[in-house]
Amino acid sequence: MQITAKMVQDLREKTGAGMMDCKKALTAADGDMELAIENLRKSGAAKAEKKSGRSTNQGKVLTAIDGNKASIVEVLCETDFAAKTDKFIDMVNKFAADMLNMPGNGDISAAVQEAEKSALTDQIGVIGENMQIRRAVKWEGGERYVSYHHDGGRVSVLVEVEGESDPAILNDICLHIAAFRPSYITENDVPAEVIEKEKEIAAAADPKLKDKPAAMLDKILSGKIRKFFSEVCLVDQPWVRDDKTTLAKLRPNCKVTRFVRWEVGEEL
Structure with a gap:
């Protein structure tokens, strides 16, 4: 059966495949449109299998x-x-x-x-x-x-x-x-284990804190955790339009x- 340009175009519109792929599929199917579509899908599956190991980034x-x-x-x-x-x-x-x-x-x-x-x-x-x-x-x-x-x-x-x-x-x-x-x-969404780990890191990072009284150490670490919240919590971060304010202050409701x-x- 003669494969016309119209048939190739129709198949291309139905499948989105390239002109040459459409012509080959129609030729193999002897002009049968449904069989050509099936052939293209099988071809696509074969190509997908061959390409499956290639990097996608x-x-x-x-x-x-x-x-x-x-x-x-x-x-x-x-x-x-x-x-x-x-x-x-x-x-x-x-x-x-x-x-x-x-x-x-x-x-x-x-x-x-x-x-x-x-x-x-x-x-x-x-x-x-x-x-x-x-x-x-x-x-x-x-x-x-x-x-x-x-x-x-x-x-x-x-x-x-x-x-x-x-x-x-x-x-x-x-x-x-x-x-x-x-x-x-918000700070309420930060898991307790994350907060404890941050306190541990903060205490280890400053040797001067090692000999501080427990009450004073707790106060210092609380200040460091507040700074941590301002770095990782949406409502406490310096605002994108004005770093002197926050979303919590700007739109509390x-x-x-x-x-x-x-x-x-x-x-x-």
């Missing part, structure tokens, strides 16, 4: 928000060039949107990896690089969600907020988290209940 972190649901997903690929293509970005956005309709309220990485396995394999065949869905979180039931993407999704932030807020402060909260990388929201800050390829 580029990609995107993107989000989706719809009412009281929000999601964030990190998808990795091999090169920055591929990460910036419309095909890759559209795929990651689709994964984030799909997640909004999945069950769960927290880490759903394994479920997303399984649900999108076939779609990811297809895109490996189209884009030509190894790719992986590294991690995914979905939230629901929050009062308000806001997100921010730096450098096109190289660093992304998702925040759940309740209480008094407006678009400007929500945007600034995202900017602050992206820039200052807080580990906790605006409560951040959850946040995620992810950077492509960072150590977990």
Whole structure:
């Protein structure tokens, strides 16, 4: 059967595969469109298997928000060039949107990896690089969600907020988290073992503290822990717009209940 340019174009629109791959698939299927699609998917799976051991440290972190649901997903690929293509970005956005309709309220990485396995394999065949869905979180039931993407999704932030807020402060909260990388929201969120370890480090770092009376040592270490909180707690860090104040002082009735800050390829 003669393979026409129209047939090749139709297959390309259906699959996103390259023109030559489409022509080869149609030729092998003797013009049968459904069989050609199946062949391309098998080809994609074969390519994915061959590429599975190749390093992936580029990609995107993107989000989706719809009412009281929000999601964030990190998808990795091999090169920055591929990460910036419309095909890759559209795929990651689709994964984030799909997640909004999945069950769960927290880490759903394994479920997303399984649900999108076939779609990811297809895109490996189209884009030509190894790719992986590294991690995914979905939230629901929050009062308000806001997100921010730096450098096109190289660093992304998702925040759940309740209480008094407006678009400007929500945007600034995202900017602050992206820039200052807080580990906790408030001092109450810092585990007791982390605080004790910081006290231990502070005491060992200054030999002069060794012979201090217990009461005086406790007071000194408490001051060092307050400084530690100002370094790692979102509401106590010097504010992104004015380092003379903090979010706790600036907006005491605006409560951040959850946040995620992810950077492509960072150590977990």
